[in-house]
Amino acid sequence: MRRLLRNIALALFIVLVAGPVVTVILYRFIPPPVTPLMVIRAVEGRGLDHRWRSIDKVAPALPRALIAAEDSRFCEHHGFDFNALQKAYANNEAGKKIRGGSTISQQTAKNVFLWPGRSYIRKGLEAWFTVLIEVLWGKERIMEVYLNSIEFGSGIYGAQAAAQRYFGVDADQLTQAQASRLAAILPSPLKWKVIKPGKYVARRTQKIGKASGAVRRTGLAECVG
Template identity: 85%
Template sequence: MRRLLRNIFLGLFIVLVAGPILAVLVFRFVPPPVTPLMVIRAVEGKGLDHRWRSIDDVAPALPRALIAAEDARFCEHHGFDFGALQKAYANNEAGKKIRGGSTISQQTAKNVFLWPGRSYVRKGLEAWFTVLIEIGWGKKRIMEVYLNSIEFGPGIYGAETAAQRYFGVGADKLTQAQASRLAAILPSPLKWKVIKPGKYVAGRSKKIGRASGTVRREGMAGCVA
């Protein structure tokens, strides 16, 4: 019985502690080749086009747009924005449109290491990986991996792929308007369109463009510059 318990404890330690730490350390230096979501979408028949590009070769307009759209306090928090979580909870409890409170760090942890879903187990693992990447990667690397793992449409992953597929340019040539358009579809990249967007996405894109100006002027993206 003692041996069984010891083996169970050792297995849990490897799965929940040693394994995640090792994976985070490896991806600190090595680009993640694929993510669980990419594999799932490929099996669903949506294809897989993923091209890695260093954050230093991505137009600054895109990180600014993503911070404006997804996580205005990205450079300030340590992985979790509890104020945003409280607002999201209050919004959802009031019966308004469902709103998430996940930070870019949390989304990156989920995208790279975990499967889609809302179970408590997955959320717990997401929190653990978020802590690990905040400690082991730092903000610039988190943003770099995020830029390269985002789903921008069916089979379209990462800034470079999206820039080429939608605008015919490399990620280093994206304008602020194009970056805002990409950021605008992120809540529903399989539903909303970058090219010929509907009224809502077009309006959201303009709003993100204005907010991106604030991000630039106030240095809110300084941690990834």
């Protein structure tokens, strides 16, 4: 029985501690080749268009737009924005439109290492991976991986694939308007359209464009170059 318990404890340590730490360290230096969501969508028949681009080959307009749209305190927090979580909770409790409070760090952890879902187990693992990437990667690498793992449409992942598919340019040629349009379809890239968007996405694009200017002026994206 003691040997069995030791073996179970060792297995849990490898799965929950050693394995994630080794994987995160590995991805600090090499691009994650594929994510669970990419595999799931490919099995669903949506295809897979994913082309890695280093952050210095992505127009600064896109990180600014994503910070403006998704996580204005990205450079300030350590993986979790508790103010945003409180606002999201209050908003949802009031019966308003469901609003998430996940940071870009949390979204990166979820996108790269985990499966879609809302279970407590998955959320717990997301928190653990978020801590790991904040400690072992740093902000610039988190943003770089995020830029390359975001789902921007059916079978479209990352800045380069999205820039090519929607605008016929490389990621380093994206304008602020184009970057704002890409950010505007998050977090519903399979529902909202980049090309010929509806009124909601068009309004959201304008709002993100203005907020991106504020991000640039106030230095809220300085941690990503």
